Amino acid sequence: MSVQAQRQATIAQLIQPGKGILAADESHPTIAKRFQAIGVESTEATRRAYRSIIFSTPDLGAHISGVILFEETLGQHSLDDEPMPKLLERQGIVPGIKVDKGKGPLANAPGDEITYGLDGLAERLAHYQSLGARFAKWRDVYHVSDTLPSPQAIAANAEMLARYAAICQERGVVPIVEPEVLIDGGHNIERAGEVSEAVLRAVFEALYRHRVELETMLLKPSMVTPGKDAGRASPPEVAEATLRVFRRAVPAAVPGIVFLSGGQTPEEATENLDALNRQGDQPWALSFSYGRALQEPAQHAWAGHPDNTAAAQQALYKRAKLNGLARAGRYSPELEQVD
Template sequence: MSIQSELQATIADMVGEGKGILAADESLPTIAKRFKAVNVESTEENRRAYRSLLLTTPGLGEFISGVILFEETLGQKTADGKPLPQAAAEQGVVPGIKVDKGTIPLVNAPGDLVTQGLDGLADRLTGYKEQGARFAKWREVYPIAGHNPTMLGIKTNAEVLARYAAICQSLGIVPIVEPEVLLDGDHTIERCFEVTEAVQHAVFHALHRHRVELEHIILKPSMILPGKDAPKKAGPQEIAEKTLAQLRRTVPAAVPSINFLSGGQTPEEATANLNAINAMAGNAPWQLSFSYARALQDPVLKTWQGKAENAQVAQQALYKRAKLNSVARTGSYTSEMEKD
């Protein structure tokens, strides 16, 4: 199969009506923090058991078309010895892999960060592909503060995202491009709009320079939200209006799917906001979907608590949240559905 057909086949499998992506790619420090909140020790066995529970959830493939895995998970197996990427694929869920190596401060841009991991990326991707990964994910983050992000920060991060995406496509791996404008801070929703617009413009200019085929990427952006400490909050209607206005200004129609990150929203907020966006989207050229981590997993972790006897109920919690977000993709979710 040619690289072009490989990329197209993966996009076809991942961009489905009513489906979204489960992000289960927490790094070791992050999953330790999530486990600690429910009094579970972050051992390799507990991580394997938890991620196995996620990927073997009955019916998961009805609403989830792809799963982003952490490197460790690619090599782990279910209790009966099946590789976890295979367990996902058998549900109709495309396995993918987070490939960035985390952020460091960007020199000469105080307050801005840049993501590491480009060195040796092609070799790592080749290995991940042999383990079953068909797409990858790379995240750049943009803190909002008085002087941040700087123009240097915006341009450097865009360049790194584009280099990563070009390397992925050269190997037949679909890149998820994630420019995350952080929710931390007390900034207004207008300030978030302004920063996100500048970030997205820079990202698409860089993708163009690096000859990345937009038909074979998935964009994973933040919604337009006020900072979590902002005195003035915003409802789903305003969030949807501003998010769609910003996307129309910056994201070319060639991009097949925009899968929002939840970025610190509660599961209910993330679903309600996704619903409002889809209800208002009209004839938007892209699919408007989700790629949630906490907003899908929080209820699962709270139900599971590291106990094998809770696994089935925890899987039901995941199925429910995935289903509600699937409904939100049609703009017909209501808060009443949370009670079912």
């Protein structure tokens, strides 16, 4: 099978109707914060136990098409001593991998950040593929204020995302391109839309320069929402603002947009995805790639106790199912009360 055919097969699985992607690629500091909130120490053993439990959720593949793994998890075995990627594949779920190496300050651009990890990426991808990974994810972030992000940050991060995507495609790996416009701050929804459009235009210009095949990549962006200090917009307002920007800036050749939840509550993320899919057919599939918005209820149900395995799995399955319904514009808040 050619590398292009490999990418096409992976894309077809990832954007199946009624399904989305589970982002379980939290770094050690991030998952330590999540575990601290439920009174669990983050160790290799507790991380392995938790992820083994959620990946073993019965019928998870009915609503989840792919899982983004952290490097540690990709090489781990489940509690039943099965390689984590094999456990997912048995559920009909495609294993993926986070490949960036985190972020830091962008030189000569106060307040802006850049993501690291291009050095040695091709070699790391070969290793990840040998363990079962078929798609990858790279995240860049954009801070929003009256002056941020700077043109320098928009251009530099777009270049990093495009170079990453090109390296992935050359190896037959589907790249998920994640330009996250952060929700932090008091900016209004109009400012969020301005930044999102500028970011997306720069990203796709860079992808074009690097000859990235749009048909075999996925975009993982933020929805267009006000900053968290500015109050919440209604789901119809979020849908209208988001689609206005995306119709202007995202080529129709992109097969799917898998939104990140970006600080939204589990219920908000589902409501907003549903509102987007109630706007009628779009050039791209509108799906989800949620982390905390899928996992938070499961983590609280588990709380580090093996006896809570079934409750944790039920909580994850419920959120996956509700987001699967939102993909078709068939979600209703009343469904939150149904077990």
